[in-house]
Amino acid sequence: MSEAEGAPTPTLKRITAPPLGDRAGRGMIYTAMSLVLSRPASIIVFIASARLLTNEQLGMVALAYSWSSIGSMITKPGFDDVLVQRTRKMKLWVNSAFWFGLLFALLGMAVILGTGIVGSFTRNDPNFAWMLFFIALAAGADALAVIPGAFFRVNLRFAASSLISLAVVWSSAILIIIALLIGLGVYSQPVAMLVVITGSMLYFWRAYPVRLRATLQLRRWKYLWSLTYQRLITRAMMMLGFNGDYLALSLLQVSTAAIGSYYLAFQIMVQAQRLAGQGLASVLMPAMSHLDIEPERQRSALIRATRLLAVFSLPIGMGIAAASGPMIRTAFSTRYTAAIWPTFILGIGGIGLMQIVTLQSFAAAQRRYRDETRASFGFAIGIFIWVIPFAWFWGINGAAIGVMGHYLTYPIYCTNLLARGRMSIDQFYRALIRPAFAAFVALAPLWIVERLIPDTRWGDVGALAMFILISPPIYVMVMWLIDRHRTVEVMARLRAVIPGRSRKEPPSSDNEPPNFDAIPPAR
Secondary structure: OOHHOOHHHHHOOOOOOOOOOHHHHHHHHHHHHHHHHHHHHHHHHHHHHHOOOHHHHHHHHHHHHOOOHHHHHHHOOOOHHHHHHOOOOOOHHHHHHHHHHHHHHHHHHHHHHHHHOOOOOOHHHHHHHHHHHHHHHHHHHHHHOOHHHHHHHHHOOHHHHHHHHHHHHHHHHHHHHHHHOOOOHHHHHHHHHHHHHHHHHHHHHHHOOOOOOOOHHHHHHHHHHHHEEEEHHHHHHHHHHHHHHHHHHHHHOOOHHHHHHHHHHHHHHHHHHHHHHHHHHHHHHHHHOOOOHHHHHHHHHHHHHHEEEEEEEHHHHHHHHHHHHHHHHHOOOOHHHHHHHHHHHHHHHHHHHHOOOHHHEEEEEEEEHHHHHHHHHHHHHHHHHHHHHHHHHHHHHHHHHHHHHHHHHHHHHHHHHHOOOOOHHHHHHHHHHHOOOHHOOOOOHHHHHHHHOOOOOOHHHHHHHHHHHHHHHHHHHHHHHHHHHHHHHHHHHHOOOOOOOOOOOOOOOOOOOHHHOOOOOOO
C-alpha cells in the first residue's frame, strides 16, 4: 500500500451562512437598540421644541412638514425597493437608477417649493415659503443617498445602518437645540436637518462609491418606471393618508395653536411606537426579499411578525394612553393641556399604525404592488372620511378619534393581501386580543389610581413612576399566564441576540425548508 493510499481522505467542512431568521432577528434587535439609544435625543428635542416654541410656531412646523410631504415622497419614488429585490443584479441597474432618481429628486423639490409659495400667500406668512425651501434642499440631499443606502440594505448591514441612524439622530438633535437657543425659531429643524442629511449622504457615497457613467441609459428608464410607478402612487396615497389629518384641520380652519397641541399628541404616539415599528420596517422587508423564492417562508414571517409585534405595540400604545395626563403636565408646559385627550386617543390608535408596517413590508417583499396600491387608495380616502366629520364637531379631539378608527381599520383595506398571506381579517385581529387584555389588566387599575392623585408636579412624577415600574412586570406575568407560547418565543428571540451569550443554533440552515407544521397558528 502506498503512502498516498494510506493517507486519510480529506473532508471539506460545509460552511453555511447564519440562518436568515437569526440574521433578521439580530437586525431587528440592532435597530431596536439604536432606536432605544436615539429615543432620548428625540424626546429631548421634542420637549425643547415644545417649550421654546409657542403653540402657533409648533403648529406652523406641523403644517410645513405635512404640506411638503407629497413633494418629499416624489424625491424618493421607491425604486430603491426594486433594487433591493434584485440582489444579484443590483449593480447592473445602479447607473440608470441614479439618473432616474435624480429626475424625481428635482421634480419633488420643485413641488415642495411651489407648495411653499402657495402656502405663504394663503397663510399670509413669508416664513412658510422659506421653511419649505430648506425642507426641499434636505429632501434632495436625502434622495441622493438612495443608491448607496440600497447597498446597505441588500447586504443586511443592520449594525452599520443602526450606528449611522444613531449618529444622524444625535447630531441633528444637538444642532436643532443649538438653533432653538440662538433664536432661529421655526427654521431650527429644517436648517439642522439639511446640514445633517447632507453629511450622512456624503458618508453613504464614501462607504459605497458607486461608479457612474455620463450615459442616462434611457431604455432602462421605461423598465424602472414600469416597476416604480405603482410604488410612487402607493407612497403618494400613503403619505396623503398619514398627513390627511393635518390637511383636514387646515381645511376646517382650526387655529394654528390648536394644531400645535394636536401635533404634540401625535408625535408622542409616533415616537413611542417607532421603538418597535421602525425597527421592524427596516429589517422585515429586506429579510423577506431574500426569501423571494420561498413564498411560504414569507407568509410565515407575516404571521409571526403580526403576533410578536402585538406583544410590544399593545402595551406601548395603551401605556401612552393611560399616562397621557401626568406625562404631558410633567414634560411639557401646562399650555398643552389641550393635548391630553388627543394623546390618550392616539395612543390606542398607534396600535394599528404598527400593524400597517407589517403589512407594507409583506406587500413589498412579495411584490404585490397592485394589492398594496388598492390598499393605499383606501387609506388615503379613509383618513378624510374618518377625520373630517369628527373634527367638525369636536376639533382636535375629534381628529384624534378619526385617526384612531382609521388606523385600527386599515387591515380591512388589505383583505386580498392578507389572503395571500393565508390570514383572515378575524385571524389578524385575534392576534391582538391577548396582548390587549394583558395590557388592560396591567394599566387600568393604575389609571384609576392616577385619576385620584392630585394634579401637582410631584403627584404627576409619582404617577409616571407608578406606570413605569409597576405595569411592565404585571403585563409580562399576565401574558405568561394567558399566552405562554408567544411569551416564551419573544423571550427566546431576545435572549438569542444578546451580545456575549452562548446559544444553540437552529438545526437547519436557510438552504433547508422550514418546518411550517411547527409554527402555531395565529390566535
